[in-house]
Amino acid sequence: xxxxxxxxxxxxxxxxxxxxxxxxxxxxxxxxxxxxxxxxxxxxxxxxxxxxxxxxxxxxxxxxxxxxxxxxxxxxxxxxxxxxxxxxxxxxxxxxxxxxxxxxxxxxxxxxxxxxxxxxxxxxxxxxxxxxxxxxxxxxxxxxxxxxxxxxxxxxxxxxxxxxxxxxxxxxxxxxxxxxxxxxxxxxxxxxxxxxxxxxxxxxxxxxxxxxxxxxxxxxxxxxxxxxxxxxxxxxxxxxxxxxxxxxxxxxxxxxxxxxxxxxxxxxxxxxxxxxxxxxxxxxxxxxxxxxxxxxxxxxxxxx
Numbered sequence: 001x002x003x004x005x006x007x008x009x010x011x012x013x014x015x016x017x018x019x020x021x022x023x024x025x026x027x028x029x030x031x032x033x034x035x036x037x038x039x040x041x042x043x044x045x046x047x048x049x050x051x052x053x054x055x056x057x058x059x060x061x062x063x064x065x066x067x068x069x070x071x072x073x074x075x076x077x078x079x080x081x082x083x084x085x086x087x088x089x090x091x092x093x094x095x096x097x098x099x100x101x102x103x104x105x106x107x108x109x110x111x112x113x114x115x116x117x118x119x120x121x122x123x124x125x126x127x128x129x130x131x132x133x134x135x136x137x138x139x140x141x142x143x144x145x146x147x148x149x150x151x152x153x154x155x156x157x158x159x160x161x162x163x164x165x166x167x168x169x170x171x172x173x174x175x176x177x178x179x180x181x182x183x184x185x186x187x188x189x190x191x192x193x194x195x196x197x198x199x200x201x202x203x204x205x206x207x208x209x210x211x212x213x214x215x216x217x218x219x220x221x222x223x224x225x226x227x228x229x230x231x232x233x234x235x236x237x238x239x240x241x242x243x244x245x246x247x248x249x250x251x252x253x254x255x256x257x258x259x260x261x262x263x264x265x266x267x268x269x270x271x272x273x274x275x276x277x278x279x280x281x282x283x284x285x286x287x288x289x290x291x292x293x294x295x296x297x298x299x300x301x302x303x304x
Contacts (some may be wrong), residue, residue, distance in 0.1 A: 026137045034129050037122040039067050039083065059089075066091050067123050073097065082121050096121075192258055199251070238295035246287040253283040 043058040059065025066083055073079035073095075081093040082102070096102055096119060104120045105113035119125075257280060261270045272280065 026134055026141065031129060031134070034122065034126045037085075038126040039065055039085070039123055043067055065089070066093060069093065071095055080124075082119075082123055085122055188258055192254075195254065199247070235295040238298050242290050242293055242295065242298075246290040249283050249287040249290070253280055253287070256280055256283070 039058045040060045041058050042062065043056055044063060045054065046057055046063070047054045053069065055069035056067040057063040057065065058067050068083075069081050070078045071081055079095050079097050081095050082099075084090070084092040084094060094102075102119055102121050102124075103117050106116065106118050109116065256272075256276070257270070260272050260276055262272075263269075264271050271277075
C-alpha cells in the first residue's frame with residue numbers, strides 16, 4: 001500500500017551528481033478502506049497447547065470472533081480458514097481452498113494461477129498490506145511530520161535572525177494579546193458604568209417619589225395622632241438610611257471585586273490577593289445584616 005516516488009539524493013546533489021532515490025509514501029486511503037472492511041480489532045493470537053490449535057481472534061466484543069485459524073491440508077501441509085464476513089457477528093469459517101471465489105490470480109501473472117495466486121478476502125488483504133515496509137513508511141511519515149511541527153513551533157517566534165515571517169507573526173501575536181487585555185478591561189469598565197447608571201436611576205426614581213411621600217405623610221397625619229404619624233415617618237427615614245448604608249457596602253464590595261479580582265479558568269473561581277476573599281465576604285454579610293435590621297427597633301432605642 002505504498003506509492004513510489006523519486007527525488008534527487010541530497011547527499012550527492014552538491015557534487016552535481018543527480019541520483020534518483022526512491023521515496024515510499026503510504027496510500028492512506030487504501031489502508032483505511034482495508035481496515036474498515038476487515039474484522040474489527042484489536043487482534044491477538046491465541047494458542048491452545050492442549051488441543052494443539054491456534055487462531056487469530058478479534059471482533060467486538062473483544063476477541064469474540066475468529067479472524068483466522070488452520071486445518072491440515074494433505075499429508076504435510078496446512079490451510080488457513082477465514083471467516084465469512086457477510087455473516088456479521090458469526091464465526092462461520094471456510095477453508096480457503098474450498099472457496100474458489102476467494103482465490104484470484106495476481107495481475108499480470110494469470111498464467112501462474114494454478115500454483116501462485118492471491119487471496120481476495122478483507123482480513124487477508126489487510127494482513128498483507130500491514131507488512132513491515134508499510135509500517136516503517138508510516139512511522140517515517142509520522143516522525144517527519146513531528147519534526148516539521150517542532151521546527152515550525154521553534155521558528156515561529158524566532159527573532160533577530162532575519163526570519164521576517166516569524167518576527168511579524170510574533171508582533172501580531174503580541175498586538176492581539178494586548179488588544180484582548182484592553183477589551184477585557186473595557187468590558188469590565190462598561191459593566192461598572194452600567195451598574196453606576198442603574199444606581200443613579202434608582203436614586204432619581206426615589207427623588208421623584210418625594211412628593212408622593214410628602215402627600216402620604218400628610219394623609220397619615222390627618223388620620224393618626226401626631227406621635228404615631230411621626231413614628232411611622234421616622235421608620236421610613238431610618239429604613240431609607242439603612243438601605244443606603246447597605247448599598248454603600250455592596251458598592252464597595254463591587255469596586256473591590258472589579259479592581260482586585262482575577263478569574264482562574266483552570267479552577268473556574270475568582271481569586272483575590274491576601275485575605276481579599278474574606279474581606280469581600282464580610283462586606284456582603286454586613287450589608288445583609290444592615291438590611292435585616294428593623295427600623296422600629298432603632299427608634300425604640302432613641303430616648304424621647
